[in-house]
Every structure is written in structure tokens, then in C-alpha cells.
Amino acid sequence: MPMYQVKPVCGSHMKTDLPTCMYKLPNVHAQQGDSSTAEHALQNGDVDPAVKALEARQDEIMRKLYDLKAAVEGLAKTVTTPDADLDLTVSSSLSSQSPTSTSTTFKGVTDLDKLLGKDLGALRDIVINANPAHPPLTLLVLHSVLCQRYRVLSTVHVHSSAASVPPQLLSCLGPRHADSYARQMFQLGFTLIWKDVPKLQMKFSVQNMCPVEGEANVARFLFKLLSPYPSDPAVATLVDSWVDMAFFQLAEGSAKERAAVLRALNAALGRSPWLAGPEFSLADIACYCCVLQGGPASSTPSNVQSWIKSCDNLGHFSPAKLFLK
Amino acid sequence: MTLEEAQGATEEEQQAQSKKGLKKQQKEAEKAAKKAEKQAKLAADQQSTEEDDFAKDRYGVPAMVQSQQKLDRVLVRIQDFTPEKADQLIWLRARVHTSRAKGKQCFLVLRQQQFNVQALVAVGDRASKQMVKFAANITKESIVDVEAFVRKVEQKIESCSQQDVELHIERIFVISQAEARLPLQLEDAVRPDGEGEEEGRATVNQDTKLDNRVIDLRTTTSQAIFRLQSGVCMLFRDTLTKKGFVEIQTPKIISAASEGGANVFTVSYFKTSAYLAQSPQLYKQMCICADFDKVFCVGPVFRAEDSNTHRHLTEFVGLDIEMAFSYHYHEVIDSITDTMVQIFKGLRDNFQTEIQMVNKQFPSEPFKFLEPTLRLEYTEGLAMLHEAGVEMGDEDDLSTPNEKLLGRLVKEKYDTDFYVLDKYPLAVRPFYTMPDPNNPKYSNSYDMFMRGEEILSGAQRVHDAQLLTDRAIHHQIDLEKIKSYIDSFRYGAPPHGGGGIGLERVCMLYLGLHNIRQTSMFPRDPKRLTP
Numbered sequence: 001m002p003m004y005q006v007k008p009v010c011g012s013h014m015k016t017d018l019p020t021c022m023y024k025l026p027n028v029h030a031q032q033g034d035s036s037t038a039e040h041a042l043q044n045g046d047v048d049p050a051v052k053a054l055e056a057r058q059d060e061i062m063r064k065l066y067d068l069k070a071a072v073e074g075l076a077k078t079v080t081t082p083d084a085d086l087d088l089t090v091s092s093s094l095s096s097q098s099p100t101s102t103s104t105t106f107k108g109v110t111d112l113d114k115l116l117g118k119d120l121g122a123l124r125d126i127v128i129n130a131n132p133a134h135p136p137l138t139l140l141v142l143h144s145v146l147c148q149r150y151r152v153l154s155t156v157h158v159h160s161s162a163a164s165v166p167p168q169l170l171s172c173l174g175p176r177h178a179d180s181y182a183r184q185m186f187q188l189g190f191t192l193i194w195k196d197v198p199k200l201q202m203k204f205s206v207q208n209m210c211p212v213e214g215e216a217n218v219a220r221f222l223f224k225l226l227s228p229y230p231s232d233p234a235v236a237t238l239v240d241s242w243v244d245m246a247f248f249q250l251a252e253g254s255a256k257e258r259a260a261v262l263r264a265l266n267a268a269l270g271r272s273p274w275l276a277g278p279e280f281s282l283a284d285i286a287c288y289c290c291v292l293q294g295g296p297a298s299s300t301p302s303n304v305q306s307w308i309k310s311c312d313n314l315g316h317f318s319p320a321k322l323f324l325k
Numbered sequence: 326m327t328l329e330e331a332q333g334a335t336e337e338e339q340q341a342q343s344k345k346g347l348k349k350q351q352k353e354a355e356k357a358a359k360k361a362e363k364q365a366k367l368a369a370d371q372q373s374t375e376e377d378d379f380a381k382d383r384y385g386v387p388a389m390v391q392s393q394q395k396l397d398r399v400l401v402r403i404q405d406f407t408p409e410k411a412d413q414l415i416w417l418r419a420r421v422h423t424s425r426a427k428g429k430q431c432f433l434v435l436r437q438q439q440f441n442v443q444a445l446v447a448v449g450d451r452a453s454k455q456m457v458k459f460a461a462n463i464t465k466e467s468i469v470d471v472e473a474f475v476r477k478v479e480q481k482i483e484s485c486s487q488q489d490v491e492l493h494i495e496r497i498f499v500i501s502q503a504e505a506r507l508p509l510q511l512e513d514a515v516r517p518d519g520e521g522e523e524e525g526r527a528t529v530n531q532d533t534k535l536d537n538r539v540i541d542l543r544t545t546t547s548q549a550i551f552r553l554q555s556g557v558c559m560l561f562r563d564t565l566t567k568k569g570f571v572e573i574q575t576p577k578i579i580s581a582a583s584e585g586g587a588n589v590f591t592v593s594y595f596k597t598s599a600y601l602a603q604s605p606q607l608y609k610q611m612c613i614c615a616d617f618d619k620v621f622c623v624g625p626v627f628r629a630e631d632s633n634t635h636r637h638l639t640e641f642v643g644l645d646i647e648m649a650f651s652y653h654y655h656e657v658i659d660s661i662t663d664t665m666v667q668i669f670k671g672l673r674d675n676f677q678t679e680i681q682m683v684n685k686q687f688p689s690e691p692f693k694f695l696e697p698t699l700r701l702e703y704t705e706g707l708a709m710l711h712e713a714g715v716e717m718g719d720e721d722d723l724s725t726p727n728e729k730l731l732g733r734l735v736k737e738k739y740d741t742d743f744y745v746l747d748k749y750p751l752a753v754r755p756f757y758t759m760p761d762p763n764n765p766k767y768s769n770s771y772d773m774f775m776r777g778e779e780i781l782s783g784a785q786r787v788h789d790a791q792l793l794t795d796r797a798i799h800h801q802i803d804l805e806k807i808k809s810y811i812d813s814f815r816y817g818a819p820p821h822g823g824g825g826i827g828l829e830r831v832c833m834l835y836l837g838l839h840n841i842r843q844t845s846m847f848p849r850d851p852k853r854l855t856p
């Protein structure tokens with residue numbers, strides 16, 4: 001901070017007539033080039049470069065501190081979430097989706113050609129007819145996971161039988177892909193049609209498949225595109241029974257049934273980190289969505305609440321949560 | 326013969342004659358007696374009628390309406406006859422749909438377009454026997470002026486559109502009499518084909534209907550169809566005008582055939598000949614090059630195709646669209662499909678009565694569509710057909726049966742009657758279609774289908790004169806004939822695209838009818854030039 005300035009008593013460029021009869025001595029007050037600038041009173045608001053360097057160092061240290069803090073928080077979340085190798089909420093916000101992130105969560109290799117039939121050179125389109133009164137959250141979640149794994153062309157249509165549909169349902173599959181004009185470039189099509197149907201319905205290959213009905217069954221079909229069902233039949237049956245319980249009792253059941261299922265969930269989560277054992281599976285996705293649809297979690301037991309938090313940390317469920325907002 | 330024999334013969338003859346003569350005379354006498362009886366009865370009747378006709382001035386055939394006087398009479402519409410009007414004395418003008426005498430009463434059904442109401446003349450102090458007889462003898466389809474009281478009825482009259490009221494006639498005059506023998510009966514024309522076969526009742530052949538179009542158009546079904554068609558035109562104009570399109574009218578007498586030249590009508594034009602326009606293609610594009618940016622035009626289209634099918638006419642109404650786009654021709658597709666969806670929604674929301682009326686005679690599934698419209702690529706369509714067992718090459722055009730099959734497959738998978746097939750092979754499209762930038766086998770062209778039948782063919786057009794010339798040479802088209810067409814692109818032309826639909830075909834497919842002549846008021850085909 002400069003000190004307050006006093007006007008010079010006499011002008012700095014006063015012309016003095018130096019007498020020539022006396023001998024000359026060098027001027028004691030003259031400016032001496034480079035050395036003494038620092039000692040001069042700084043009158044123009046210049047910042048001392050040394051101070052600048054100091055400030056820069058301070059900023060650098062603060063930035064490193066913030067980075068460290070974020071990293072520690074991330075680690076803390078990972079430690080409390082079983083089975084996640086990295087914190088996907090952070091990675092998704094910092095960088096674009098990388099296909100490898102989900103392969104850590106869904107292990108096992110799947111082959112689209114084996115599951116969906118030979119690629120005939122045209123887009124393989126999965127058509128889902130859903131009633132706008134009962135939006136399928138599980139399928140939205142599975143769709144976002146599918147998008148990370150494959151190149152998926154997603155479209156939303158409104159059928160002529162459906163009355164007006166709220167705008168959030170029209171944008172539930174995310175923004176339109178930039179390349180959506182070239183259908184051939186995608187591996188998979190996901191077409192969601194809001195229609196006045198009594199039960200959710202999926203059609204894929206009209207010649208070879210009959211339509212698949214019910215959100216549970218469609219969820220199973222879509223999940224198999226990501227990773228195969230557990231090979232152990234006991235575990236597979238467990239997954240299936242949780243999925244059915246989620247859709248029949250949690251979503252559509254009475255309050256007593258819901259409470260019973262929540263108690264069962266609590267008991268199961270006490271024994272293992274995820275519902276079907278040590279690995280995250282379709283059972284967790286289904287139950288999470290149905291629990292969430294049931295409303296705010298005020299009376300959910302403690303294990304269930306921590307399980308919900310772990311699911312949140314995984315980052316797959318953001319479309320569902322966005323939707324419910 | 327001898328004289329005696331001859332005499333004897335004549336005597337016999339005379340005797341025979343006299344016997345015959347007697348019989349004859351007897352018969353004649355009987356006849357005369359009967360005739361006299363009849364005449365006496367008639368005379369007696371006439372006397373009685375002449376005597377008792379106190380209602381003579383309340384019925385009859387007045388002088389032809391030559392605007393003799395301007396009456397301040399208010400004529401009420403039949404659709405306004407509701408119980409609120411009970412006991413009012415009103416006038417109306419309608420057609421006699423049926424008239425039926427029953428003893429001292431005559432029941433008439435009076436009709437205006439799709440509404441009808443029962444009317445009654447009964448012998449009493451207001452109406453005489455002669456008046457009732459006169460009413461019973463009015464020929465069907467005659468136009469009558471009626472003054473009547475509106476009366477409420479306890480039992481609903483099921484056979485009429487106005488079920489809660491009937492008219493008690495005070496005065497009835499025939500304004501325009503119809504001939505006694507009609508070429509077709511309206512009830513028969515409206516009867517569904519299946520019902521006619523079951524109950525053994527008559528239905529009317531399509532040719533008969535078309536020959537007597539004036540009567541056939543009076544049926545409720547025809548009225549509904551053409552009101553809906555008017556709605557389609559109105560929605561088309563309104564939607565496009567809201568999107569900023571300008572309506573243009575293009576010439577129909579042109580000097581050169583635009584699309585190849587095989588199917589044009591020639592007209593003599595003073596000392597030379599000219600052609601009737603096959604489509605407004607050339608002029609639409611010239612308007613775009615003239616900076617109109619977005620145009621549409623509604624007008625007749627003439628195709629000299631000798632096809633006698635259920636969906637071809639030689640003259641039909643074309644609704645054509647052309648617009649300049651910024652970067653991708655999908656902007657054009659989106660605009661056209663959105664217009665079509667708005668038309669479908671407008672019909673679904675505002676014309677339900679007409680649709681139901683048509684369905685009574687021609688039952689069909691309601692029309693389903695998706696919003697935004699489904700767009701499949703040609704390769705996807707081919708894959709679906711391959712899956713269904715159809716053998717087709719990559720660059721083949723779709724034949725009509727394949728189009729219908731594909732329509733059914735799409736309906737099964739997506740449950741929509743309307744979709745767009747994009748990226749057709751270049752080889753099957755006209756020379757002015759823009760080729761695909763990445764794959765020379767394909768083009769930036771599309772077709773739209775309703776219920777499996779094509780309604781629109783469109784594309785991005787070539788807007789570069791050099792490329793257009795190359796493509797024309799490739800298709801072996803005489804450049805001299807299309808010189809003015811190519812010239813329009815030499816002075817700066819924006820990238821543009823468009824397409825055209827046929828009004829009659831869209832109506833036919835929307836309502837699920839099976840013959841385009843039902844949606845054309847006075848159809849023209851290779852075998853029909855009148856009415």
C-alpha cells in the first residue's frame with residue numbers, strides 16, 4: 001500500500017543555472033540505473049514482483065489443498081460403498097463417460113450378436129410401450145447404463161392414443177444424440193413410446209419374439225445385454241425373487257406389504273453388502289427404484305438407508321432421481 | 326258346298342254366333358257395369374273430396390320459385406329441433422326422405438344433410454283427407470317447405486337423428502319435385518356391403534353410384550367423407566401458414582414434361598401442343614430459387630397412367646411442399662412429418678362425428694400415429710422384410726405388396742400407421758435427387774406411408790447446375806428438354822427439398838377406405854370422364 005503522497009514542494013524539473021566558476025561534483029540525488037529501484041517510493045501502483053510470486057505460490061497451495069480434499073472425500077465414499085472401485089459420481093462430473101467405468105460394476109462379457117440375433121446391417125431397435133401414468137424408472141436406469149456400454153440411439157415418441165404427456169417424460173432419455181440422423185451408426189436402438197397400454201410392453205423382433213410384458217421382465221431382458229445372470233442358480237433365483245418382490249409388492253402392494261418387504265430388505269442387507277450377495281445386481285436396481293417410487297425415506301430401516309446411499313454413490317441412478325424430482 | 330249345307334252351316338254359325346255373341350254381350354255388360362260402378366265411385370269420391378277439401382290452400386305445388394317475392398320467413402334447421410323448441414310453430418325446407426300413408430295419417434321423414442326428423446299429417450280439423458293423400462304421394466327426394474308445430478314425443482324415435490321431437494304439419498308445399506323413379510335409393514347406397522348380403526337387401530354398385538353422383542353425394546357417408554376432406558385441406562393450409570410457408574399457384578399448362586414424359590396429357594395449344602402438368606415440381610423449385618424460402622401449393626395434378634387400380638386417378642388434387650433448409654435435409658422431413666401429425670391430430674380432435682359416420686358403412690380401425698414421427702432407414706426396412714422371408718436386393722425398389730407387408734410389420738412392432746422410410750437407393754429415384762454424401766449407392770430421399778401405402782415421395786433436390794447436368798446425362802435425359810429447369814440453378818440456389826401428397830389418397834387411407842373413387846367427388850380414371 002503506498003503511503004499518502006505529498007506534493008513535491010518544488011517542481012522536479014526546475015531548471016537551475018549551475019555556476020561555471022566552481023568545480024563540479026557528481027549529483028548525489030541523481031537516479032542510478034538498476035540497483036536502487038526497490039528503495040524508491042513506488043508512486044504508480046506497481047506491485048512488487050516478489051509479492052506477485054508469493055501470491056502465485058499461495059494460490060497453488062490452496063488449489064492443491066482443494067484437490068486433496070476432494071480426493072479424500074471420494075476415498076471416504078468408496079470405502080463406505082462396497083464393491084465400487086472408483087467414485088463414479090466424481091468421475092462422471094469431471095470427465096465424459098468412459099466405457100470402462102461400468103465394466104467394473106458389471107462383470108462378465110456379453111455379445112450383442114449372440115443375444116439379439118445376427119446383425120443384418122440395420123439398427124436393432126428395442127421398442128418399449130409404457131403408460132405415462134406409470135413411468136418405468138428401472139428401465140430408465142438400465143438405459144443410462146446401456147448408453148455407457150454401447151452406442152445407443154434413444155428416441156421418445158408419444159402415441160396417438162395417449163393424451164398430452166408432461167414434458168419431463170419427453171426428455172427422460174436425455175438429450176438427442178448429435179449423430180441421430182444416421183441410424184446405421186448405432187449398435188442398439190432404444191425407442192420409448194408413451195402409449196395408453198394396460199401393462200408395460202417390449203417388442204424387439206416381431207418374427208422371432210412375442211412381446212415381453214411387465215417391467216420386471218423387460219428389466220431382465222435389458223440387464224442381460226449388460227452382463228449375464230449369475231451362473232450359480234441359487235443366486236440367480238435369489239436375484240429373480242427380489243426383482244419380483246420389488247415389482248409386485250413394493251411398487252403395487254399395500255402399505256403393509258411394503259413394510260414387510262422393507263423389513264426383509266433390512267434383514268438381507270444386514271448379511272451382505274448387496275441384496276444378492278457380494279455383487280451389485282439387477283435386484284438392487286429394481287428394489288432401489290421401487291423403494292424410491294414409494295416416496296421419501298422417513299421410515300426406512302437403517303441398513304436400507306445406508307444401502308440407498310451406496311446406490312447413490314454408484315452414480316447409475318441419477319436419471320431416476322432427476323425424474324422423480 | 327251345297328246350298329243347303331251352306332245354309333245349314335250359316336244357321337249353325339248363326340246359332341254359334343249367337344251363343345258366342347250372347348257370351349260376349351254378357352261379358353261386355355259385366356265390364357260396363359263394373360266400369361260404371363268404378364266411375365260412380367270415383368265420381369262419388371271426387372265429389373266428396375271436392376266437397377270436403379277445406380285444407381285446399383294448405384298444401385300443393387306452388388309456382389316455381391323465380392324470386393317472385395322476398396318473404397321474411399325464417400327457416401329452422403333440423404339439427405336445431407330439440408325439446409326446447411316444443412310447441413313452437415316453425416317453417417323449414419328439407420327433402421322428403423320417405424313418406425308412408427297409414428289410414429288417416431301420413432308419416433314423412435324430412436332430411437337435411439345428415440339430420441332427419443319425423444313429420445306427421447293426420448286427418449283432422451286442420452288437414453283434410455286430400456291433404457294426407459297428397460302428402461303420401463310426394464315423391465322421394467322432393468324438396469318441400471313445411472310449416473309445423475314441434476311436439477315432444479314420449480317414446481324416442483330411433484330411426485331419426487332428432488329422436489325427441491316430431492313435427493305436426495300445418496302446411497306443406499312442394500318446391501321442387503323429384504322424378505318418381507330414382508336411379509338409386511339412398512338407404513341402399515348407405516348400407517354396408519356385409520349387411521346387404523346377409524339380409525338379402527340391395528346395396529348399390531360403385532359404378533351406379535358414380536354415374537348418379539348427384540344423388541350418391543347426398544348420403545350421410547358421402548357428406549361425412551367430403552367434409553373430412555375439406556378439413557384436411559384446411560388443416561394443411563393452416564399448419565403450413567403458421568410455420569411461415571407461402572401459398573403459391575403454379576401453371577398447369579406447360580411446355581415440357583418434367584419427369585420423363587411418359588405419362589402426360591397433351592393439349593392442343595393454338596398452333597402447337599402443350600402438356601398438362603404432372604406435378605408442380607419444377608415451379609416449386611424455381612420459387613425457392615426466387616427466395617420464397619418455404620412454399621406450398623394446392624392444385625390439380627394430371628397423370629396419364631393407364632392404371633385401373635383402387636388407388637390411381639388420372640386427375641387428383643396435389644398438396645405439395647418445398648422448402649430451403651440450413652444444413653441437413655432432415656429439417657425438411659421434420660417439417661413435413663410435423664405437418665402431417667398436426668393434420669392427423671386436427672382430424673382426430675375435430676372430426677370425430679364424421680369419422681364415426683363413415684365407419685358405420687365402412688368399418689375400420691382408427692388411425693394411429695407417433696409423435697415425433699417414426700423414421701426408419703431403407704436398410705432397416707429391408708432387414709425387416711428379409712426376416713419375414715422376402716427376397717430383395719439392396720438396391721431394388723419396393724413393390725406394392727412389399728410395401729404393404731412392411732407396413733404391417735411396422736404396425737406390429739411400433740403400432741403406427743404412419744412412418745417415413747429414409748435413404749432410398751439412388752438407382753430407383755429421379756435424376757434430380759441428391760445422392761448420399763457418404764455412400765454413392767444411396768440418396769437423400771424418403772417416402773412416407775399411411776397404412777402401408779405410399780402417400781408421399783420426396784427428397785433433397787440437386788441445387789447445383791453442374792451436378793444436375795451430370796445426373797441427367799446419367800439417366801439419359803435429353804438436356805434440351807430440361808434446359809430451362811437447369812438454368813434456374815445457375816444464379817445461386819439454396820439447398821432445398823420437399824415432397825407432395827395426394828389429398829384423395831390421404832383421406833382414403835386415413836378413413837381406412839378401399840377405393841380412391843370414394844374420396845374423389847367426380848373421379849377421373851382411364852374409363853371415366855363424366856359426370
